[in-house]
Amino acid sequence: MDKFTGADIVLKVLEKHGVDCIFGYPGGTMLPLYDALYQHPKIKHYLVRHEQGAVHMAEGYARTTGKVGVVFVTSGPGATNTVTGLANAKLDSVPVLVITAQVVQSLIGTDGFQEADVVGITIAATKHNDLIREKDELEKAVTDAMYYALEGRPGPILLDIPKDVLMTDVEYKDLSVRKVEKQVDGGDFADAARALCEAKRPVCYFGGGIINADASKELKAIVDKLNIPATGTLMGLGAISGIDPHNIGMPGMHGTYTANTAIHQSDCILAAGVRFDDRVTGKLEEFAPHAKIVHVDVDDSEIHKIRNVEWPLVGDAKPVLKKLKKEIDSYLAEGHVDREKLMSNWWADVNGWLKKNPLKYNPNKKIIKPQSVIEEVYTQSKGDLIVTTDVGQHQMWSAQFFPVHEPREWLSSGGLGTMGFGLPAGIGAQIGRPDKQAVVFVGDGSFQMTMQEMALLMGNEVPLKVVILNNSSLGMVRQWQDLFHDKRFSETDISISPDFMKIADAYGVKSRRVEKSMDLADGVKEMLKEKEAFLLEVIVDKDEHVYPMVPSGGAAHQMILHPDD
Amino acid sequence: MVTTFSVLVENKFWVLTRIARLFARHMFNIDALTVAPTLDKDISCMTIDVIEDEVGVRRLEMELKKIINVLSVHLCKKEDYLVTEMALIKISKDNQEFKAFVKEMKLFQARVLYSHDDIEVFEFSGKRSRVNQFIDVGLAHNAQSVVRTGSLAMPKAINVITDAKQGA
Numbered sequence: 170m171d172k173f174t175g176a177d178i179v180l181k182v183l184e185k186h187g188v189d190c191i192f193g194y195p196g197g198t199m200l201p202l203y204d205a206l207y208q209h210p211k212i213k214h215y216l217v218r219h220e221q222g223a224v225h226m227a228e229g230y231a232r233t234t235g236k237v238g239v240v241f242v243t244s245g246p247g248a249t250n251t252v253t254g255l256a257n258a259k260l261d262s263v264p265v266l267v268i269t270a271q272v273v274q275s276l277i278g279t280d281g282f283q284e285a286d287v288v289g290i291t292i293a294a295t296k297h298n299d300l301i302r303e304k305d306e307l308e309k310a311v312t313d314a315m316y317y318a319l320e321g322r323p324g325p326i327l328l329d330i331p332k333d334v335l336m337t338d339v340e341y342k343d344l345s346v347r348k349v350e351k352q353v354d355g356g357d358f359a360d361a362a363r364a365l366c367e368a369k370r371p372v373c374y375f376g377g378g379i380i381n382a383d384a385s386k387e388l389k390a391i392v393d394k395l396n397i398p399a400t401g402t403l404m405g406l407g408a409i410s411g412i413d414p415h416n417i418g419m420p421g422m423h424g425t426y427t428a429n430t431a432i433h434q435s436d437c438i439l440a441a442g443v444r445f446d447d448r449v450t451g452k453l454e455e456f457a458p459h460a461k462i463v464h465v466d467v468d469d470s471e472i473h474k475i476r477n478v479e480w481p482l483v484g485d486a487k488p489v490l491k492k493l494k495k496e497i498d499s500y501l502a503e504g505h506v507d508r509e510k511l512m513s514n515w516w517a518d519v520n521g522w523l524k525k526n527p528l529k530y531n532p533n534k535k536i537i538k539p540q541s542v543i544e545e546v547y548t549q550s551k552g553d554l555i556v557t558t559d560v561g562q563h564q565m566w567s568a569q570f571f572p573v574h575e576p577r578e579w580l581s582s583g584g585l586g587t588m589g590f591g592l593p594a595g596i597g598a599q600i601g602r603p604d605k606q607a608v609v610f611v612g613d614g615s616f617q618m619t620m621q622e623m624a625l626l627m628g629n630e631v632p633l634k635v636v637i638l639n640n641s642s643l644g645m646v647r648q649w650q651d652l653f654h655d656k657r658f659s660e661t662d663i664s665i666s667p668d669f670m671k672i673a674d675a676y677g678v679k680s681r682r683v684e685k686s687m688d689l690a691d692g693v694k695e696m697l698k699e700k701e702a703f704l705l706e707v708i709v710d711k712d713e714h715v716y717p718m719v720p721s722g723g724a725a726h727q728m729i730l731h732p733d734d
Numbered sequence: 735m736v737t738t739f740s741v742l743v744e745n746k747f748w749v750l751t752r753i754a755r756l757f758a759r760h761m762f763n764i765d766a767l768t769v770a771p772t773l774d775k776d777i778s779c780m781t782i783d784v785i786e787d788e789v790g791v792r793r794l795e796m797e798l799k800k801i802i803n804v805l806s807v808h809l810c811k812k813e814d815y816l817v818t819e820m821a822l823i824k825i826s827k828d829n830q831e832f833k834a835f836v837k838e839m840k841l842f843q844a845r846v847l848y849s850h851d852d853i854e855v856f857e858f859s860g861k862r863s864r865v866n867q868f869i870d871v872g873l874a875h876n877a878q879s880v881v882r883t884g885s886l887a888m889p890k891a892i893n894v895i896t897d898a899k900q901g902a
Contacts, residue, residue: 288748292755297802300747317802470796473789 175307175335176205179268180212182311186346188239189213190230190600192223196243198270198283201335203241215600218621220247222593224254224325225619227265229597232580233555233607235383237318238597240267245283248290248329253587255294258325260584261404262381264318267295268311271331274302287329296324302331304339316347322468323381351382353489354469356482361463362496364480366506368437370459370515371397374420374449377404377583378442378466382486385409385576388441391494394501396512397439398519400428402449403568405442406579411572412552417519418528421449422719423565426526426730429719431519432457433726441465442486445475446584451725465489528569529731530713537686539563539638539709543570545693546608546636555598555607557581559591559615562644565715567610578605589618592635596625599633606634606697613639614663623676626702634696635678635704637669640711648714652729673704680704736765736862737791738783738810738817740887744803745771745778752801753780762786762794766819766884777805781885810887820859821882823872827852831875838871853878 173181179202183191190213195203206214217223220242227238242248248269258265271277272284288300297317301310307330314326365371373392379385385408392399392415399409400420409416418425420432429451432438438460443449450456453475462478464471465486472481482489501508530540543566546554556571557580558564564581573579580598582590595609616637625631641664650658673680679699683692689707696705717728743749750769757764766783784794791809798807810817823844825835832854839856842864848855858868862885869880 289751292748292752293759302747468800470793470800472796474793 171341172338173341174201174205175304175330175337175339176201178308178339178341179311179330179335180205180209181341182308182315182344183239184209184211186315187236190215191239191241192217192226192230192597193241194220194223194243194247195241196247196270196283198245198272198332199241199243199247201332202268202270206241214241215625217593218624219619220250221253221589222619222622224251224258224265224267225587225590225593226597226600226622227267228254228258228261228263229557229580229594230601231264231597232380232594233577233598233601235577236264237315238263238265240265242267242269243283244270244272244287245285247283248287249285251327252291252294253585255291255325255327257582257585257587257590259294259296261582262323262377263325264323265325266314266318267325267327269327269329270335271300271329273333274331277331287327291327294325295327296322298327298329300329300331301334304334304337307334307339308342308344312344312347316349319349351485351488353484353492355484356489357480358482358492358496359500361480361482362493362500364437364461365395365439365463366497366500366508368435369511370431370434370436371395371439372431372435372460373397373399373415373439373441374402374432374443375399375405375408375441376402376443378486379405379408380442380576382442382467383576384442384486384490387487387490387494389413391439391490391497394494394497396508396516398427398431398516400424400432402443402446402583403581404583406568407573407576408442410574412574416572417523419568421446421725422451423569423715423717424449424725425528426717426728427519427522429717429725429728430522432460434518435460438462439465440478441490444471449725450475451719451723455724455726465493526717526730526734529733531733532686533710534686536710537683537689537707539640539707539713540566540570541686542636542638542689542693542707542709543567543610545689546697547571549690549693549697550606550608553605554578555580555602555605557591557595557598557607557609559609559611560586560588561612561615562640562648562713562715563610563612563638588615591615592619593622595633595635596622596631599631606632608634608636610636610638612644613637613641613666613669614643616669617663617666620672623672623678627677629701631702632700633702634699635702636696637704637706638709639669639706640709640713641666642711644711645715647711651714652718653720669704669706678702678704680706682706682708684708736783736785738781738815738885738887739794739798740808740810740815741780741782741798742772742805743778743780744805745776746803749778749803752803753782753798756797756801757784757794760790760793760797762790768884768886781810781887783884808889810885814891815887815889817861817885817887818859819862819865819883819885820857821865821869821880822847823856823858823869823880824878825854825856825872825875826878827854829876835871835875835877838875842868842871844868
């Protein structure tokens with residue numbers, strides 16, 4: 170058998186798994202791996218400017234491609250800087266593999282230079298992590314890590330590899346790639362199908378699990394067959410097209426009146442790839458009080474975690490929904506229920522709510538309303554974009570006013586709500602999908618958290634479009650201060666910020682600032698026409714609030730509507 | 735109520751930390767813990783006692799199964815498992831209660847683990863309620879000190895050895 174250094178082994182295994190790009194940042198301990206990388210020209214390395222950005226880029230890449238996003242960082246601070254990205258990937262179930270170099274084993278535990286207890290620090294932020302102490306275990310560890318990232322509920326894996334393991338020669342065993350089995354683990358499918366078919370007020374509540382399982386087609390087949398209203402969470406947007414006639418908008422804190430009301434009145438919910446997050450349920454006791462629930466999830470620890478359900482269907486959503494559809498078809502074929510009649514009353518109610526309380530804002534000829542920026546980008550692009558957002562008001566407006574057409578074309582930080590996610594995730598998304606234009610909506614606060622990653626837009630390698638909705642404040646916190654803290658705007662004014670045009674210029678990125686409503690359409694047009702990266706800054710109304718809104722801990726059906734309603 | 739988990743894990747660094755963290759993360763306290771390698775030195779058996787309600791126990795079971803270094807998780811139900819604990823009691827021979835105490839120890843069939851000059855140490859193992867009684871007797875007779883283990887569990891059925899997760 171041929172011998173290679175540990176560093177070579179890592180790259181050989183990654184190549185074997187089809188890894189063609191890596192996001193990372195070198196360092197002293199990581200030198201052997203970067204030296205080996207120099208000799209593996211097939212793998213393209215993207216040099217980030219902060220390790221948090223590397224993980225978000227890998228997340229963006231993973232979410233758009235369905236493949237594992239890979240990150241290389243050095244020991245100590247390089248590794249600790251990945252923690253936010255890892256925690257983000259954990260909460261949003263994103264498959265990433267972070268490889269951290271560790272100091273030589275003789276120095277571990279001695280407080281050596283750039284030594285940190287990386288496994289200890291990241292146990293809680295990863296699906297799995299490990300310190301590789303034996304050179305002979307390295308090949309299997311990397312092979313397993315690529316498998317664990319994707320198997321079952323995807324998530325972040327971290328391997329901490331001491332420098333001596335990276336430098337030592339070891340036999341390459343050429344282990345085969347472990348195939349991820351997509352299977353049905355269990356559940357009473359026939360009874361669940363019967364319940365859904367007989368329901369008078371059914372709702373499909375879908376989430377990120379559908380995207381991870383690539384089960385959009387299977388879910389849509391059920392929604393179409395049963396003709397039921399469907400509401401997608403922030404993580405699930407695009408699993409069923411935002412312009413599909415069954416889609417009634419997002420549920421939860423900033424969801425639509427229709428989605429929250431339909432859930433509240435529903436007698437049976439198909440909850441597919443969701444985890445009943447508090448941002449969706451609001452006050453739990455009043456969430457879907459009349460509904461029996463069919464819960465599809467790959468992770469059985471999610472079953473009954475927040476809400477007790479009647480029909481848990483455990484397994485990968487794709488085969489699970491396929492099987493459920495079969496049962497639905499056979500139940501309907503028996504002719505027990507008149508679906509058309511059942512649904513006509515329910516849709517009359519749902520359509521009434523859609524008409525009575527649609528998402529709204531008041532466009533203004535003078536001050537630009539942030540929602541109008543999102544709408545303008547949507548209209549001009551006909552929605553044919555990959556959309557990435559950061560976290561805050563702009564994120565909610567993007568979710569509300571950019572109906573995402575396809576799965577894997579919407580990326581946002583859902584569970585952790587990580588400011589600074591948008592720009593690097595957008596870069597990763599654009600790298601993963603060079604065939605399609607990606608755009609990032611970001612606030613002026615979020616942008617400044619990771620704006621150093623603009624360096625990756627230099628040299629026209631990543632033609633990403635960045636739209637900064639600048640309201641000179643930390644808008645979402647300011648909104649809460651306005652509504653719940655008597656307008657005491659404590660530390661949410663960031664009007665003293667850099668000139669973003671100069672920032673763009675410094676990075677050699679074309680840019681334009683739009684301050685008047687009349688210039689908005691032209692600004693968006695210029696951005697979308699541009700072949701290279703582009704930064705569009707739009708000065709927007711800082712007093713605009715996101716509506717509807719369910720106050721924290723409030724009942725979802727008792728939301729605060731737009732003041733004009 | 736005390737629930738006992740019998741958990742087979744890879745005998746590796748960090749595994750104990752992962753499991754301890756998991757309990758703390760969900761705000762559950764480990765009441766008692768016994769760990770030792772199995773006949774296969776690469777696999778350890780952890781017997782974990784928790785005081786939790788049914789919902790908490792189910793949650794822990796699910797979460798434990800998600801840890802990649804965990805090979806199997808069993809809830810030790812009375813019908814299926816023998817569960818035993820052990821305690822040691824140290825008592826001074828000068829103690830006025832000593833003779834009465836020794837008499838009681840005979841009823842427990844506790845054995846003398848150590849005897850030296852003025853000290854004697856008794857060992858007893860049995861189910862939790864009996865161990866509690868053993869300790870109560872010690873305290874009632876002014877024992878010097880008491881120490882106890884957590885549970886040790888073994889399936890009653892003859893053919894249950896391990897059912898390690900595939901690929902682990």
